[in-house]
Amino acid sequence: MSRFSPAQVVERTGFSLDTLRYYERIGLLDGIARTPGGQRVFSDDDIAWLGILRCLRDTGMPIAQMQRYADLCRDDTTMAERLALLEEHDREVQRRIDELQAQRVHLAGKMDYYRSLDTRSATA
Amino acid sequence: MSRFSPAQVVERTGFSLDTLRYYERIGLLDGIARTPGGQRVFSDDDIAWLGILRCLRDTGMPIAQMQRYADLCRDDTTMAERLALLEEHDREVQRRIDELQAQRVHLAGKMDYYRSLDTRSATA
DNA sequence: CAACAGCCTGGAGTGCGCTCCAGGTCAAGG
DNA sequence: CCTTGACCTGGAGCGCACTCCAGGCTGTTG
Structure with a gap:
């Protein structure tokens, strides 16, 4: 269970830092850990989820539909x-x-x- | 050499009237004939050119590159x-x-x- | 020849998906 | 400690490709 700084996630996922923050703001990313000082810390799971988002985005899925999918993924039924x-x-x-x-x-x-x-x- | 009204062109090309006017404004369409009163009249050639624009647009070509292509097509060398x-x-x-x-x-x-x-x- | 749908113009507005900014806080190295 | 580069937030701004609007003219039809 590695932990990644924002800069490491930028490098690994190809999303810009601003995009990561934007995705968190609109609910595509959620439950991202924080240091005591408030800085984001990403887990392996977060990286994997970002991989899914990248796949959906790169195949042209609109943000609204990704949000719908993200919502579904928060309910295991x-x-x-x-x-x-x-x-x-x-x-x-x-x-x-x-x-x-x-x-x-x-x-x-x-x-x-x-x-x-x-x-x-x-x-x- | 048929002549088409704007509405007929909308039907045949699938571009909206606003898009046709926009394309003319930005130079993607040029030399479109007019009635004495100023209304557009499209020729078969215009329809064919719109078909090319549709192909380029639908394959994701940016407007700027279509403009470049349109410019090239005005010079036969x-x-x-x-x-x-x-x-x-x-x-x-x-x-x-x-x-x-x-x-x-x-x-x-x-x-x-x-x-x-x-x-x-x-x-x- | 009157009505009325269709068309005209210039310019403002829209939706999407980021991207940038100001003004500050955090944390690892020397 | 102190520096310095990475990171934080809320909010404004951007680029693209249209799309809509107000206010007015056109041209076919009965």
């Missing part, structure tokens, strides 16, 4: 709801991937067009 | 630069897809965990 939330989010991510891939096809067409012009001028 | 811009963007999109797919693996692990708990309670 909500496993089914947490699963449902993650499943819905996962479908959302898959839709996003599909859309990006579909649009890449259009990009490829456009690029081919420019390459065909390039070839002409290069061989002229 | 910039094919190589346009291609380079699109290629860089395409790599960006591919990176985004890769990241989403990597994070989906984590999501899947988390969901499996919740499902394993669910099974226990369902069979109890």
Whole structure:
């Protein structure tokens, strides 16, 4: 059970210190320990939770939904709801991937067009 | 060479009227025809260009980069630069897809965990 | 030719997710 | 001890990409 200073957490999670404070303020982080003087001390569990937040954030989950998930995680009778939330989010991510891939096809067409012009001028 | 009213363009492109006006204001749209009274009239070419903007926007290109691309498209000696811009963007999109797919693996692990708990309670 | 939906402009406002700031406190090294 | 860099709080500010608004003109329809 290691303990981490704010600076160490910044380094490990990639979140800025301001973002960590912001997340605590809005309830995404909760029960973060403090030194007698009031400075934050993060545990392994906190780091792990931040990893989950990063995964959700990086897959485009809005803050409001992360708050909903965080709330569910404070009540241990909500496993089914947490699963449902993650499943819905996962479908959302898959839709996003599909859309990006579909649009890449259009990009490829456009690029081919420019390459065909390039070839002409290069061989002229 | 059809001509479209703003409302028709909204329907065909999915951009809101305000967004179309905004895009014109910031130079993403340019040379849009007007009636004698000053109302916009869109051509097939305009619709096609809006399709390109939608593709770029939906793949996450920032407005500033779309402006750069729009500028390049006003100068017909910039094919190589346009291609380079699109290629860089395409790599960006591919990176985004890769990241989403990597994070989906984590999501899947988390969901499996919740499902394993669910099974226990369902069979109890 | 009157009505009325649609469109115009410039500019202000919105929502999201941070990010920065002022003014102070804390804690580890010398 | 004393310094000094890390950290604290509450609150304001920012960048992005729109979105909305007031007040007024347009143009098709009956």
